Amino acid sequence: MNVPIPAQRFAETSSVQAPDFSELFASIAEGAAERDRERIHPYAIIDLIRQNRIGALRLSPAEGGYGISLRQLLGTVIRLAAADPNVAHALRNHFAFVDRFARSPRAPNREKWVTLVASGAIFGLGNTELSSATIGGAPYETRLTPDGDGYRLDGTKYYSTGTLYADHVIVRAAAPGDLAASAIIPVTREGVELVDDWDGAGQRLTGSGTTVLRNVRVEPDEVVLDTPAVGYGLPYANTLAQLLVTGIVAGILRNVLDDAVALLGSRKDRHFYYAAVPRAADDPLLQGIVGEISAAAFAAETVVLAAADALDELTAARDAGRPAETLAQDAAAASAKAKLIVDELTLKNASRLFDVGGASATKRVKNLDRHWRNARTLASHNSGSLKAAALGANVLTGAPLPSKGFF
Structure with missing residues (x-):
């Protein structure tokens, strides 16, 4: 599978090795297009998620988890979303729950939530x-x-x-x-x-x-x-949930790249008579489009993981009881900026995929339009225009970013 160079290569915030779910994610990817086209619910796949305790990635090993960083979690989410963004999105609220209630040292009944998450339970x-x-x-x-x-x-x-x-x-x-x-x-x-x-x-x-x-x-x-120190009452408590959506969109773009490579490679010895070369796969114009999609996928993943680094820094400060107001706003800003970039790159390149494949790529059986539909639906969850306005006001006047709800 053709993937962009992972940004983990350039920075790492955890000495813990993230588990390798490559085989599981590959099996999830196999039927993703058909499930989307025929609306087949992934109940069996969610059962595999439970069995592999993917929902416990952020718990410490002593508590039955893997102890990975948020950067590593977002990397895993991107890979899972590249396999099937529906499955990744179905887990979004679970991952946010774990950090909000099961990992927070100040959360009431934390031990109960830890036990449930470690057992494989999923939260919506x-x-x-x-x-x-x-x-x-x-x-x-x-x-x-x-x-x-x-x-x-x-x-x-x-x-x-x-x-x-x-x-x-x-x-x-x-x-x-x-x-x-x-x-x-x-x-x-x-x-x-x-x-x-x-x-x-x-x-x-x-x-x-x-x-x-x-x-x-x-x-x-x-x-x-809710209190100012616990759960949804914590300022900027929703940043992780927002970044998870953007990570899923970045995963869709990675899948667009995979499909672009496969699509161009599968085209028969048939091309427009006025093209520069007889075979579409050898056409430098089409190869250039694939190259640009590859660059976009790399950029999308990189900015998501950079925003995850900011969240890791914030989480470490909060866990240690250190002042974190500035770090919280910085992480929210990084997440909002990542959304604006990743949404635009993914929507643009999900459309450019059809420039690589031509009219035959629009066949319903291929279901390649799902990438744009899925990305557009995710991007619509929260207003990019309002986020951009809030970021602009913050940069220009120092106005604080919205600290609650869907920012």
Whole structure:
């Protein structure tokens, strides 16, 4: 498989060797185009993810994990997304959960989350409410109401990415006193309904449907209240989740490169009569397009891993209890900049793939349009224009970047 030179070659932030999932990812890649075309859910693949405990990559070895850095995690996510971006995206909220609740030394009931993650359990997320006028923020209509020593949970969540395949779901809700909270519950609990109704143009298999919660019992140790030091209340707590999306887009671009190489190499001895050479595979113009896609894939991966380095520095400071306000904003800025670059490079080159293959590349059976559709859907998750405006204001006037929600 033709891949860009990994940026890990130029810098490394962990002495721990990241596990090699090459064979697993290759098997995932084999059926990715067909699954996307026919909308075949990857339940069996998620089971393999559980068995290989990919969800425990960030836990320490003593806790049953691998102890890798965020840079290494993003590198793994890029490779998994190159195999199948739907699978990588289905795990996005899980990876964010691990750092937010299972790794944080200040998270309540941390041992419980560590045990579940180490066992292979997967976590999805129910956050968005279409009834809210504010995207990425409270208040929530979904509510926790007192019920003896615990709570009852009622509400409806949309775009519950990964939850269809998950063992547990993190539900963002209003606790008594209108405090923002996370209820972390098994998806099999009575009153939880998972609806497979996501119908996006891309990322069709991310398990991003509706989650309906009807009088769901929630135990006291399954609720984490937001505070300035814990969970979603931590300033810039969403940076990792944002960078994971961009890492998936970078993985799509890596797959575009693979397909461009295969596509040009497979073209028969047939070319336009006015081309410079008789064989398309020997045409320097087409070879140049592949070269430019290769450069774009390298650049995309490099900026994602550079942003991951900033997150590693921030995480080390927070874990040690050191002041981290400046590092948090720096990491958020790096992640936002990476998004702007990677989105543009991927969307442009997912289209240029068809310049390499010609009209036959548009055949439905090839499903090469999935790269653009998937990248466009991911890029639409959060506004690049608003991020660019926030970055510009920060550079020009020193205005702080948004510290909550979807930045």
